[in-house]
Amino acid sequence: MTTLLEIKNIETYYDLIYAIRGASLSVEAGTITTILGNNGAGKSTILKTLMGLIEDQPDKGTIEFMGKRIDGKDTEDIVRMGISYVPEGREVFEELTVRENLSMGAYTRKDQKGVKNDMKQVLAYFPILADRINQWAGTLSGGEQQMLAIGRALMSRPRLLCLDEPSLGLSPILVKEIFKIIRTIKETGVTILLVEQNARMALANSDFGLILENGRFVMKGKSSDLLKDKDVQEFYLGQRSEESAKGYQRWKRKKVWR
Numbered sequence: 001m002t003t004l005l006e007i008k009n010i011e012t013y014y015d016l017i018y019a020i021r022g023a024s025l026s027v028e029a030g031t032i033t034t035i036l037g038n039n040g041a042g043k044s045t046i047l048k049t050l051m052g053l054i055e056d057q058p059d060k061g062t063i064e065f066m067g068k069r070i071d072g073k074d075t076e077d078i079v080r081m082g083i084s085y086v087p088e089g090r091e092v093f094e095e096l097t098v099r100e101n102l103s104m105g106a107y108t109r110k111d112q113k114g115v116k117n118d119m120k121q122v123l124a125y126f127p128i129l130a131d132r133i134n135q136w137a138g139t140l141s142g143g144e145q146q147m148l149a150i151g152r153a154l155m156s157r158p159r160l161l162c163l164d165e166p167s168l169g170l171s172p173i174l175v176k177e178i179f180k181i182i183r184t185i186k187e188t189g190v191t192i193l194l195v196e197q198n199a200r201m202a203l204a205n206s207d208f209g210l211i212l213e214n215g216r217f218v219m220k221g222k223s224s225d226l227l228k229d230k231d232v233q234e235f236y237l238g239q240r241s242e243e244s245a246k247g248y249q250r251w252k253r254k255k256v257w258r
Helices: 043-050 075-081 098-105 112-125 127-131 142-154 172-187 199-204 223-228 230-235 242-255
Strands: 003-014 017-028 032-036 060-065 083-086 160-164 191-196 208-213 216-222
Touching: 003 043, 003 191, 017 032, 017 043, 017 060, 017 191, 017 208, 017 216, 032 043, 032 172, 032 199, 043 160, 043 191, 075 083, 083 142, 098 112, 098 142, 112 127, 112 142, 112 172, 127 142, 142 160, 142 172, 172 191, 172 199, 191 199, 199 223, 208 223, 216 223, 223 230
Parallel strands: 032 191, 032 208, 083 160, 160 191
Antiparallel strands: 003 017, 003 060, 208 216
């Protein structure tokens, strides 16, 4: 496989508090890689650091995309290089229509014919958006806004699509639909880096998984293997007792991976 994204030993902090502590990961082209972890583990911070959304960060380490350094670059330049980002909470332009939101996703492109064709493809992924094409985005349901946010990101024709908690706040039926579309997007050749709290769904629909705790990766592997791992099953896919929680802390100290 070809490595599309390589993050090496990055450290990111807010004020004087380090959120990411020497984390490293690689994303192979044509795959779905998921980052799992509890609230506050630093999952979203990794994506924001990758996208240049935290000023003067990472403090240490390097980020390479398609063999080129991108740490320190402006977000717009990173998007132009082929990375799109769907933030947690969707953040659509509420006072613009669905069509206008999708058009905003293609603001870096000049090929109008290609943009038109890609909009048709996005609407094929999300038929409900075609029905809402002239509707204000702020009047859409949460699930429809999530679809719009993903569609808008696809309009820049990315090589790498970063998704931050795409299932957040959605019903189980919509979660299944979103992940089905994510798999379809992968089949078109788009590589996906996914941050998720729904560990079971994320692992079931990805190729590789990494587990983040307190700004460090403590485990990695094929998603199918992680799903079968007893520690992952106990600590991320089910409930654990107070006794097992103490055992988890011992396990985590042994598993730290950079």
